[in-house]
Amino acid sequence: MAYQHRSLDGSLLNLPVGKVVCIGRNYLDHIRELNNAVPETPILFMKPATALVPLDEPIRLPTERGECHHEVELAVLVGQEVRNADAETARRTVAGYGIALDLTLRDIQNELKKKGHPWETAKAFDGACPLSPFLKPAELPQPLAADLSLRVNGEIRQQGNTRQMIVGVFDLMAYISTHFTLQPGDVVLTGTPAGVGPLASGDGLVLSLAGYEFSAQVA
Numbered sequence: 001m002a003y004q005h006r007s008l009d010g011s012l013l014n015l016p017v018g019k020v021v022c023i024g025r026n027y028l029d030h031i032r033e034l035n036n037a038v039p040e041t042p043i044l045f046m047k048p049a050t051a052l053v054p055l056d057e058p059i060r061l062p063t064e065r066g067e068c069h070h071e072v073e074l075a076v077l078v079g080q081e082v083r084n085a086d087a088e089t090a091r092r093t094v095a096g097y098g099i100a101l102d103l104t105l106r107d108i109q110n111e112l113k114k115k116g117h118p119w120e121t122a123k124a125f126d127g128a129c130p131l132s133p134f135l136k137p138a139e140l141p142q143p144l145a146a147d148l149s150l151r152v153n154g155e156i157r158q159q160g161n162t163r164q165m166i167v168g169v170f171d172l173m174a175y176i177s178t179h180f181t182l183q184p185g186d187v188v189l190t191g192t193p194a195g196v197g198p199l200a201s202g203d204g205l206v207l208s209l210a211g212y213e214f215s216a217q218v219a
């Protein structure tokens, strides 16, 4: 079934499905684990709407393209246009919060990085962004201090708190909006904490955001 934005109770949200704007290297512990430099300005990239799939459908990993890594991330659903906004204005446009996997073909990305090429073939493929239903803003009262984690087959792989972000959620939206207009139905992914690693067929996942848990399964 085609991806549509939904709320926790399963009802459809009255927003179109747009682009996904993402930030690389927004948690220090993850920057260190990949031996990257701390960026001076946020590193932005995008996934197209065709990357979005519901988190509760079996995750189909690309075959014969090397390791596909999980990156668990807080996802923000944009409810109103954001352009050249400040952080407070950006905050008022949020329609919901969810949790996503920024699936990354790590071997391909490493090759692209070496050549200084863009990352799209590693990060923007069909199905590269499994995404949960959205909590209402009132259901996540502290988005700047929210726990998030990923368990794979019962074992904690990634664990963090959004307060560890280098660029906070609303500052990030504001920064993005000086480069690309965010439209209703767009999604912002806010970076991943440490612990990224490969997924394998049959893996059972539990993504957790501020105590809300979402299960997923790799096909």
Ligand code: ZN
Binding pocket: 022, 023, 024, 071, 073, 102, 191, 192
């Ligand atoms: Zn990511």
